[in-house]
Amino acid sequence: MTTETRAAEPTIRDLDRVTIRFAGDSGDGMQLTGTQFTRTAAVFGNDISTLPDFPAEIRAPAGSLPGVSGFQISFSSADIHTPGDQPDVLVAMNPAALKTNVMDLPAGGALIVNSDAFTQQNLNKAAYASNPLTDGSLKAYSVFEIPISTLNARALEGLGMTAKQVDLTKNFFALGLMFWLYERSMEPTLRWIDDKFGKRPEIAEGNKRALKAGYAFGETTEIFHTHYRVAPAKLPPGTYRNITGNEATALGFLTASKLAHRQLFYGSYPITPASDILHQLSGYKNFGVKTFQAEDEIAAIGAAIGASYGGALGLTASSGPGIALKSEALGLAIMVELPLVVVDVQRAGPSTGMPTKNEQADLLQVMFGRNSDSPVPIVAPATPAECFDYAIEAWRLALKYVTPVVYLSDAFLATGAEPWHVPSLAELPDIGVENWKDKATFQPYDRDPETLARKWAVPGTPGLEHRIGGLEKADITGNVSYDPDNHHRMQMLRQDKVAGIAKDIPELAVYGPERGDLLILGWGSTYGAIRSAVERLQADGRGVAHAHVRHLNPFPRNIETVLRSYRRVLIPEVNLGQLSMLIRARYLIDAVGYNRVRGKPFRIAEIEAEAVRLLNE
Amino acid sequence: MSDMTDETNGNGHEAAALSAENAQVIQLTRKDFVSDQEVRWCPGCGDYSILAQTQKVMPDFGYPKENIVFISGIGCSGRLPYYMNTYGFHTIHGRAPTLATGLKAARPDLMVWVITGDGDALSIGGNHVLHSMRRNVDIKLVMFNNRIYGLTKGQASPTSEFGKRTKSTPLGSVDTPIMPLTVALAAEASFVARSVDTHTDHLQATLNRAGYHHGSAFVEVLQNCNIFNDGAWRDFTDRDVREDRMLVLEHGKPMIFGKDRDKGIRLRGLHPEVVQLGVDGVTEADLLVHDEQAPEPYLALVLSRMFWPEFPVPVGVLRAVSRPTHDQLIEEQIASATATAGQGDLEKALLSGETWTVD
Numbered sequence: 020m021t022t023e024t025r026a027a028e029p030t031i032r033d034l035d036r037v038t039i040r041f042a043g044d045s046g047d048g049m050q051l052t053g054t055q056f057t058r059t060a061a062v063f064g065n066d067i068s069t070l071p072d073f074p075a076e077i078r079a080p081a082g083s084l085p086g087v088s089g090f091q092i093s094f095s096s097a098d099i100h101t102p103g104d105q106p107d108v109l110v111a112m113n114p115a116a117l118k119t120n121v122m123d124l125p126a127g128g129a130l131i132v133n134s135d136a137f138t139q140q141n142l143n144k145a146a147y148a149s150n151p152l153t154d155g156s157l158k159a160y161s162v163f164e165i166p167i168s169t170l171n172a173r174a175l176e177g178l179g180m181t182a183k184q185v186d187l188t189k190n191f192f193a194l195g196l197m198f199w200l201y202e203r204s205m206e207p208t209l210r211w212i213d214d215k216f217g218k219r220p221e222i223a224e225g226n227k228r229a230l231k232a233g234y235a236f237g238e239t240t241e242i243f244h245t246h247y248r249v250a251p252a253k254l255p256p257g258t259y260r261n262i263t264g265n266e267a268t269a270l271g272f273l274t275a276s277k278l279a280h281r282q283l284f285y286g287s288y289p290i291t292p293a294s295d296i297l298h299q300l301s302g303y304k305n306f307g308v309k310t311f312q313a314e315d316e317i318a319a320i321g322a323a324i325g326a327s328y329g330g331a332l333g334l335t336a337s338s339g340p341g342i343a344l345k346s347e348a349l350g351l352a353i354m355v356e357l358p359l360v361v362v363d364v365q366r367a368g369p370s371t372g373m374p375t376k377n378e379q380a381d382l383l384q385v386m387f388g389r390n391s392d393s394p395v396p397i398v399a400p401a402t403p404a405e406c407f408d409y410a411i412e413a414w415r416l417a418l419k420y421v422t423p424v425v426y427l428s429d430a431f432l433a434t435g436a437e438p439w440h441v442p443s444l445a446e447l448p449d450i451g452v453e454n455w456k457d458k459a460t461f462q463p464y465d466r467d468p469e470t471l472a473r474k475w476a477v478p479g480t481p482g483l484e485h486r487i488g489g490l491e492k493a494d495i496t497g498n499v500s501y502d503p504d505n506h507h508r509m510q511m512l513r514q515d516k517v518a519g520i521a522k523d524i525p526e527l528a529v530y531g532p533e534r535g536d537l538l539i540l541g542w543g544s545t546y547g548a549i550r551s552a553v554e555r556l557q558a559d560g561r562g563v564a565h566a567h568v569r570h571l572n573p574f575p576r577n578i579e580t581v582l583r584s585y586r587r588v589l590i591p592e593v594n595l596g597q598l599s600m601l602i603r604a605r606y607l608i609d610a611v612g613y614n615r616v617r618g619k620p621f622r623i624a625e626i627e628a629e630a631v632r633l634l635n636e
Numbered sequence: 637m638s639d640m641t642d643e644t645n646g647n648g649h650e651a652a653a654l655s656a657e658n659a660q661v662i663q664l665t666r667k668d669f670v671s672d673q674e675v676r677w678c679p680g681c682g683d684y685s686i687l688a689q690t691q692k693v694m695p696d697f698g699y700p701k702e703n704i705v706f707i708s709g710i711g712c713s714g715r716l717p718y719y720m721n722t723y724g725f726h727t728i729h730g731r732a733p734t735l736a737t738g739l740k741a742a743r744p745d746l747m748v749w750v751i752t753g754d755g756d757a758l759s760i761g762g763n764h765v766l767h768s769m770r771r772n773v774d775i776k777l778v779m780f781n782n783r784i785y786g787l788t789k790g791q792a793s794p795t796s797e798f799g800k801r802t803k804s805t806p807l808g809s810v811d812t813p814i815m816p817l818t819v820a821l822a823a824e825a826s827f828v829a830r831s832v833d834t835h836t837d838h839l840q841a842t843l844n845r846a847g848y849h850h851g852s853a854f855v856e857v858l859q860n861c862n863i864f865n866d867g868a869w870r871d872f873t874d875r876d877v878r879e880d881r882m883l884v885l886e887h888g889k890p891m892i893f894g895k896d897r898d899k900g901i902r903l904r905g906l907h908p909e910v911v912q913l914g915v916d917g918v919t920e921a922d923l924l925v926h927d928e929q930a931p932e933p934y935l936a937l938v939l940s941r942m943f944w945p946e947f948p949v950p951v952g953v954l955r956a957v958s959r960p961t962h963d964q965l966i967e968e969q970i971a972s973a974t975a976t977a978g979q980g981d982l983e984k985a986l987l988s989g990e991t992w993t994v995d
Contacts, residue, residue: 058989061990061992064994253994255994256995257994258992258993259991259992260988260991261989262989270985270986273982274986277982284738284742304974305973305974305976305977305978305979306980306982306985307974308980309741309966313734313767314763314764314767315763317764318731318733318737318763318764321731321733321734321735321764322734322735322737322738325735325737325741326739326741328725328738329738330742330743331742331743333742355725441987441991442986444982444983444986478723478739479703479743481700481702482702484721484722486673486718486723486725487726488708498673499718
């Protein structure tokens with residue numbers, strides 16, 4: 020290691036950006052450790068981006084390879100868009116965590132390991148033939164072997180905690196050490212411990228001691244001769260908080276309810292990675308929010324449609340498998356033309372797939388996955404913070420056009436975090452609409468000539484008693500109709516209503532030159548990786564631009580013009596080419612896909628490399 | 637009133653004040669509930685009678701017709717909302733209870749009826765029937781049971797007899813039929829009743845009881861499909877045999893039946909048996925006395941299993957108990973959360989967790 024003397028003052032180095040990955044057993048509290056580091060960095064004023072990566076098993080066998088849970092955080096003094104391609108520091112709490120993560124650590128990267136966990140038994144569980152700490156296989160890295168379990172146990176002596184309780188706090192020792200290494204205050208975490216364990220003072224004290232012991236270890240030992248500083252980022256003025264996509268989604272819907280002057284009804288069946296939206300919304304009862312944990316996915320959307328029929332904001336959320344179950348009911352909502360928002364927090368499939376891993380492969384499912392031609396507007400936020408804006412946008416469209424709307428998030432957006440510039444309520448638009456009340460002018464399928472929205476009357480309105488349903492409706496009257504020409508007219512009306520929304524959404528904005536060699540077109544959570552790749556390419560003088568679609572149906576009205584302004588169009592997607600298929604089919608533009616489905620977000624470098632490859636062709 | 641419900645009740649319209657006293661204020665008749673749509677069931681279908689009795693009892697409840705909603709699934713029964721001059725929603729197969737649950741939760745002021753059939757309620761929608769009942773959603777679910785799939789032209793249904801030959805079961809059904817009332821009781825329905833399409837007075841009385849019940853009401857109507865399963869219930873519902881083959885339940889009364897009121901039901905161990913009054917010293921005092929309000933549904937479960945030809949078929953209210961409804965419980969939670977945490981402050985919610993300011 021180091022031969023410096025104890026007397027030497029540690030050097031401080033300033034860095035623009037650091038990426039740390041915490042990895043350990045799923046029982047080791049890695050998600051909590053990562054979240055605490057994130058909050059601390061966010062409150063300090065860094066720009067942050069995170070990538071939690073955890074197994075679907077709640078507790079896979081301890082020490083096993085499938086049981087490894089990781090949390091990567093990138094924090095910076097500059098504006099950043101991704102959680103970082105590769106960590107600068109890897110904290111590995113056991114051999115399995117080392118084995119599954121070390122390949123991402125670049126040569127020269129810092130590797131901090133809990134050497135206590137490298138027992139023969141744990142090495143066997145991780146299928147290591149020899150101990151990597153002694154066999155020379157880690158010589159490319161700066162390895163810091165720290166007996167974290169032992170040191171932590173010593174720090175907690177005398178508290179009367181059981182060995183198991185003590186062991187559960189060792190993640191905070193590692194966190195304390197990281198706080199020292201990157202000059203972070205322990206205060207936010209100490210406060211959190213008090214809040215969390217206020218009723219169990221011995222557990223609170225144990226966690227505090229673990230954190231402080233880790234910090235003190237960094238301060239007093241000579242193994243790290245440098246520690247680092249990452250200055251606050253220069254973000255636009257305002258009030259910020261750290262937020263995940265699911266949190267922003269839930270808050271966005273709560274806010275939409277206020278802006279629409281209607282109660283929010285949320286029907287949902289538990290499914291990863293959408294469940295946190297249910298958990299959060301069920302905490303807003305004092306806002307009048309009604310949450311309903313249904314018996315299945317179908318009941319969840321059925322109840323939401325029922326609530327919308329009654330005039331509330333009927334909302335439901337799921338992930339791909341649940342969306343499949345909801346398809347028939349979504350078709351009903353399209354037929355009866357009621358406002359409804361369906362959230363799909365996408366995950367890797369098909370079928371059960373990899374429930375906690377990321378993919379953006381449900382675009383064609385929500386676009387076409389119903390019987391007949393059944394158009395539905397689709398919006399897709401690009402970043403965790405943007406989830407807030409698009410939750411409101413989904414409701415704006417649903418109410419104004421009296422239509423179901425699909426909102427596409429994904430596992431990366433849902434669980435990833437970034438700073439959010441909290442808006443003031445006064446700057447948000449009113450999205451309220453009036454229900455139809457006038458008897459003289461009421462026909463259930465009479466439409467607004469501008470938006471083609473039908474006249475929406477809710478039960479309880481005197482004189483407007485009428486019947487709706489899944490059978491085809493006669494234009495204007497809404498009576499059941501099998502008339503051939505009427506059916507064609509109604510199919511066109513449904514299509515035109517959704518297509519007409521293009522007039523009401525922003526044009527596609529381009530980052531970079533308005534014409535050039537290459538446009539990279541993306542949607543959803545690939546935003547950060549694409550934007551960072553384009554920034555690097557532009558810095559190298561390449562004529563590359565980035566455009567990111569947030570409205571996937573209908574597309575922004577200028578999209579074809581934008582696409583035709585570049586020699587090549589590259590569409591990176593974490594699917595096998597779904598937006599590419601839509602673009603190619605609709606505009607006959609020879610877009611090139613970059614498609615990797617590894618259950619993980621793109622790295623900046625792979626998109627950059629693909630762009631360079633195309634530019635050099 | 638919560639934060640979300642400022643100018644209106646949060647649904648875009650002002651709620652009508654509703655109470656039982658409205659019965660005196662609003663004078664409606666059957667005609668007010670007849671819509672302008674032409675009824676399109678097969679001539680002779682039992683559904684006509686169910687529709688007529690439904691329209692007849694509707695004025696009883698004192699709800700203005702704009703506050704009544706009929707929600708149906710798929711099947712011949714699913715057409716009924718079109719013929720009611722109220723709000724109506726013809727939904728998809730089996731899912732009517734889910735829409736009714738959401739509607740009632742969002743709009744406790746509405747009276748919500750669910751119209752369904754044996755296939756709709758017990759096959760494709762079985763799960764939703766179970767859960768709407770156990771939640772005590774305040775809906776009146778009327779299940780037309782004709783023991784056949786009529787709209788799809790004659791396949792076996794979950795209530796078709798074992799061995800029943802249909803288009804889909806040419807060698808006879810190998811599926812044991814389900815007992816609808818047993819299912820409803822097992823699902824904790826707070827009101828469970830049975831009636832017959834052609835027994836118009838009894839059907840009206842039963843629908844009236846269901847309409848006044850506060851909570852989940854499950855009403856099985858034995859209905860004849862004269863095209864695909866004609867005479868399914870004839871053996872015990874026909875005028876000349878019904879008194880001897882059906883048991884009309886009355887709360888607090890001993891279980892006596894028969895043209896001459898000379899037969900009764902007695903319990904032997906856990907099993908019911910038919911006894912002849914005056915034979916072997918059997919008197920009224922030996923008979924089971926009906927108690928629809930029993931806290932535990934043992935008696936109702938026994939009745940729900942009795943069927944012709946082993947037993948007379950019980951009709952009437954098997955169970956009617958009171959417990960808080962789903963929408964009430966939701967409203968109570970909102971009220972108590974608001975009392976504890978104060979009215980939701982959106983600004984505060986947006987700024988929850990730790991914040992920092994950039995100048």
